[in-house]
Amino acid sequence: MSGAARSREAELAARQQQLLIRSAELRVTLAHQSQTLQGPLALADQAVSSVHWLRSHPQWPLGALLLLAVIRPRRALAWAGRLWWGWGLYQRARSWLARGERKVP
Numbered sequence: 001m002s003g004a005a006r007s008r009e010a011e012l013a014a015r016q017q018q019l020l021i022r023s024a025e026l027r028v029t030l031a032h033q034s035q036t037l038q039g040p041l042a043l044a045d046q047a048v049s050s051v052h053w054l055r056s057h058p059q060w061p062l063g064a065l066l067l068l069a070v071i072r073p074r075r076a077l078a079w080a081g082r083l084w085w086g087w088g089l090y091q092r093a094r095s096w097l098a099r100g101e102r103k104v105p
Helices: 003-056 059-071 073-103
Strands: none
Touching (some): 059 073
16 A cells, blocks of 8 residues: 555544544534423423323313303303314314425425
């Protein structure tokens, strides 16, 4: 092997070491910065778990709504209107987002 080839090989090995050190530093930085997201992400996970539970046990929210309708019919009607409005808003947003997804190549 010639001196130029050995020199190039040594440069590449040194560059590889520098990149490995930089990569380790970036991993430590990312781990430290991601700790600030643990709280919000845990809350989001809890919300997703709650929605999954409600979808698999629909009798509980329906029972609560029925109880509310029996005990406080006026309040139940007010909440029904709000829920109907929210459902419509959800449907419109979902439709709008679906249209946007089709446009992306």
